Amino acid sequence: MRRCSSSDGKGASVKIGVCVKQVPAKDAPLAxxxxxxxxxxxxxxxEMNEPDSFALEEALRLKEKHGGEVVAISMGPDRVKQxxxxxxxxxxxxxxxxxxxxxxxxxxxxxxxxxxAAIKGENFDLILTGLQSDDQGFGQTxxxxxxxxxxxxxxxxxxxxVIDGRMKLKRELEAGWFQWVELPLPAVITIQSGINxxxxxxxxxxxxAKKKEIATVExxxxxxxxxxxxxxxxxxxxxxxxxTEFITGSPKEAAAAxxxxxxxxxxxx
Amino acid sequence: xxILLITEQRGGKWNNISFETLAASQQIAQxxxxxxxxxxxxxxxxxxxxxxxxxxxxxxxxxxxDLLAEYTPDGYxxxxxxxxxxxxxxxxxxxxxxxxxxxxxxxxxSLGESAPSKGGKGMIGDCIAYRYENGKLVFVRQMFQGxxxxxxxxxxxxxxxxxxxxxxxxxxxAAKRASDKAEVKSxxxxxxxxxxxxxxxxxxxxxxxxxxxxxAPILVSVGRGIKAPENIPMAEKLAKLLGGEVSASRPIxxxxxxxxxxxxxxxxxxxxxxxxxxxxxSGAIQHVVGMKGSRTIVAINKDQNAPIFxxxxxxxxxxxxxIVPALIEELEKAxxx
Numbered sequence: 001m002r003r004c005s006s007s008d009g010k011g012a013s014v015k016i017g018v019c020v021k022q023v024p025a026k027d028a029p030l031a032x033x034x035x036x037x038x039x040x041x042x043x044x045x046x047e048m049n050e051p052d053s054f055a056l057e058e059a060l061r062l063k064e065k066h067g068g069e070v071v072a073i074s075m076g077p078d079r080v081k082q083x084x085x086x087x088x089x090x091x092x093x094x095x096x097x098x099x100x101x102x103x104x105x106x107x108x109x110x111x112x113x114x115x116x117a118a119i120k121g122e123n124f125d126l127i128l129t130g131l132q133s134d135d136q137g138f139g140q141t142x143x144x145x146x147x148x149x150x151x152x153x154x155x156x157x158x159x160x161x162v163i164d165g166r167m168k169l170k171r172e173l174e175a176g177w178f179q180w181v182e183l184p185l186p187a188v189i190t191i192q193s194g195i196n197x198x199x200x201x202x203x204x205x206x207x208x209a210k211k212k213e214i215a216t217v218e219x220x221x222x223x224x225x226x227x228x229x230x231x232x233x234x235x236x237x238x239x240x241x242x243x244t245e246f247i248t249g250s251p252k253e254a255a256a257a258x259x260x261x262x263x264x265x266x267x268x269x
Numbered sequence: 270x271x272i273l274l275i276t277e278q279r280g281g282k283w284n285n286i287s288f289e290t291l292a293a294s295q296q297i298a299q300x301x302x303x304x305x306x307x308x309x310x311x312x313x314x315x316x317x318x319x320x321x322x323x324x325x326x327x328x329x330x331x332x333x334x335d336l337l338a339e340y341t342p343d344g345y346x347x348x349x350x351x352x353x354x355x356x357x358x359x360x361x362x363x364x365x366x367x368x369x370x371x372x373x374x375x376x377x378x379s380l381g382e383s384a385p386s387k388g389g390k391g392m393i394g395d396c397i398a399y400r401y402e403n404g405k406l407v408f409v410r411q412m413f414q415g416x417x418x419x420x421x422x423x424x425x426x427x428x429x430x431x432x433x434x435x436x437x438x439x440x441x442x443a444a445k446r447a448s449d450k451a452e453v454k455s456x457x458x459x460x461x462x463x464x465x466x467x468x469x470x471x472x473x474x475x476x477x478x479x480x481x482x483x484x485a486p487i488l489v490s491v492g493r494g495i496k497a498p499e500n501i502p503m504a505e506k507l508a509k510l511l512g513g514e515v516s517a518s519r520p521i522x523x524x525x526x527x528x529x530x531x532x533x534x535x536x537x538x539x540x541x542x543x544x545x546x547x548x549x550x551s552g553a554i555q556h557v558v559g560m561k562g563s564r565t566i567v568a569i570n571k572d573q574n575a576p577i578f579x580x581x582x583x584x585x586x587x588x589x590x591x592i593v594p595a596l597i598e599e600l601e602k603a604x605x606x
Contacts, residue, residue: 109391140374147375152466155371174367180470194523229391229425238418244584254585255595266565268544
C-alpha cells in the first residue's frame with residue numbers, strides 16, 4: 001500500500017511506525033531495587049512515556065491527513081501490552097510487542113538494534129519516536145534506528161509537512177531558534193514534546209482496540225547480540241548540591257517565615 | 270587517555286558550552302595523563318580553530334568543507350568518522366546540545382568494524398559529572414527526570430563517546446596557554462553532495478521576544494503544579510508584588526498558558542536572577558539547566574521528593590494554592606523593596 005495514491009486525492013499514503021515506551025508513572029514512588037542497578041518495579045504503576053504520546057498523536061494526524069497505517073511498537077515485559085493497547089484505542093491499526101522481561105538492562109544501541117530487527121520487514125515510510133524517555137532519558141533510539149536502518153533522520157521536530165515523498169520539518173534548536181529542514185522518505189523523526197495536544201481514547205476506540213492485532217516477538221529470537229557498550233553500575237538518590245532549609249508550619253506561618261528569610265537572611269527582596 | 274574534544278559553532282560563532290566540555294577534557298586529561306585534540310568543524314572557521322589553539326590542549330584539528338558550511342547529521346558524521354578513524358582517540362567528548370543529540374549517537378553507532386549491524390560504539394549522553402576511580406572513568410547522569418542519578422561505565426573497546434550537560438563544568442575555568450599556541454592541523458575529509466540526505470533551510474526565531482527574562486532580578490516561575498490557566502494570575506500577582514516577572518517550565522508554555530518567550534530551560538531561556546521562586550515545578554533536568562545558577566532558589570512543591578529541592582535554598586513542602594495566597598497577603602501588608 002505504500003506510495004500509492006489515496007482515494008481522496010490528498011497524496012500518497014504513509015505507513016508509519018511509532019515507538020511508544022512504557023515508563024513508571026509520573027507520580028510513582030521510586031525505590032532502588034536490591035543490587036542497586038535499577039528501580040523496584042513490583043509495586044508501581046506504569047504509563048506511556050509522555051514524549052512518545054506526542055509522537056503517537058503526530059502519527060495519527062499524519063495518517064488521518066494522508067491515509068495509511070499506524071503501527072505502535074513497544075519493547076519490554078508483558079505489561080507494556082497495556083501501552084500498545086492504549087495506542088490502538090487512540091487509533092493505531094496494530095501493534096508490535098518486542099518481549100523482553102529485562103529490557104532495562106539493554107543499552108541504547110542494544111535497544112535500537114532489537115527494534116530495528118523486529119521491524120525490518122515492515123518497510124515503514126516513516127518512523128516516529130518521542131524526544132526521549134522519562135526513565136533512562138538517553139534520547140538516542142530514534143537517531144540510532146535511522147542509522148541502523150540506513151535512513152535519514154531529524155530530531156526535536158515541531159512541525160511536519162509531507163509533500164510528494166519528501167518532508168519539510170521544523171526543527172527546534174536552542175535558545176528560541178528554529179530551522180526548516182527537508183528530507184526524503186523513508187525517514188525517522190523524533191518529535192518535540194508540545195507539538196500537538198494528544199487525544200484521549202474514546203470508548204468506541206477502546207472497544208475497537210480489542211479486535212486489533214498485537215504481534216509479539218521474543219527479543220531473544222531476533223538474533224541481536226547481548227553485548228553492551230555501557231552499563232549502569234549503580235543508581236541512587238542524588239546527593240543534594242545545596243542544603244535546603246525547609247520551612248514548616250501552617251501556610252500562613254510558612255509564608256511569613258519565608259518572606260522574613262528572603263528579606264533578612266538572603267537579602268534578595 | 271587520548272581525548273578528542275568536538276566543539277560546536279554555528280555561522281562562525283561558538284556555542285560557549287564547548288568551553289565547558291574543554292574544561293572537562295582538561296581535567297580528565299590531567300588525571301589520566303592523557304592528551305587532547307580539539308576539533309573545530311564547519312566552513313570558514315579557521316579563526317575559531319586559532320582561538321581554541323590558545324587553550325591548554327595538544328593540538329587542534331580543523332575540518333573544513335563546503336558541505337559542512339551548514340550542519341547536517343550526514344555531513345558531520347561522515348567527516349568526523351574519517352577524523353576519528355585517523356586519530357584513534359580513546360574518548361570522544363562533546364557538549365550535550367540539541368545538535369549533538371542529533372548526530373552523536375549515529376556517529377557512535379557508525380564507528381568500529383562492520384558497523385552498523387555488528388560493530389558500533391556506545392554513547393553515554395547528558396552526563397553531569399565523571400569520576401576517575403582505580404584507573405576507570407565513571408560517568409554520572411540523571412535518570413527518571415532527575416529523581417535518581419546513575420553511575421555508568423563503558424564496557425566495550427574504545428573509542429567511547431560521552432557528552433556533558435550544560436553547566437556541568439565551568440567554561441571560564443578552561444585553562445589557557447601562557448603564550449604560544451597549539452598546532453592547528455587541517456584535516457581533509459571526503460564528502461560528496463549525494464551523501465547528504467537532509468537539506469537545511471532557513472534558520473529563524475519565532476515571534477520576537479516580548480520580555481527579556483534574563484534581565485529580571487526576580488522570577489516567579491510556574492510548573493505543572495499550577496494545574497490550570499486560571500491560576501496563572503495568582504503567580505502574576507506575586508511576581509508583581511516582588512517586583513519580578515512570571516516565567517514557566519516547558520509544559521506550561523506548550524499548553525499555551527503562558528507565551529513561549531517566558532519559558533526557562535534548555536529549549537527556552539537561561540537565567541540567573543537574584544531570586545527564583547519555583548511554584549509547582551518538579552525540577553526536570555531540562556528546566557534546571559536554565560535556572561540553577563540563580564542566587565537564591567525557593568521551591569514550593571507538594572512532593573517532598575521533587576528534584577527541585579536538591580537545588581533549592583529554601584523549600585516549603587505544601588499546597589501552593591494555600592501558600593501563595595499567604596505570601597501575597599504577607600507582601601501586601603509590607604511590600605517588597
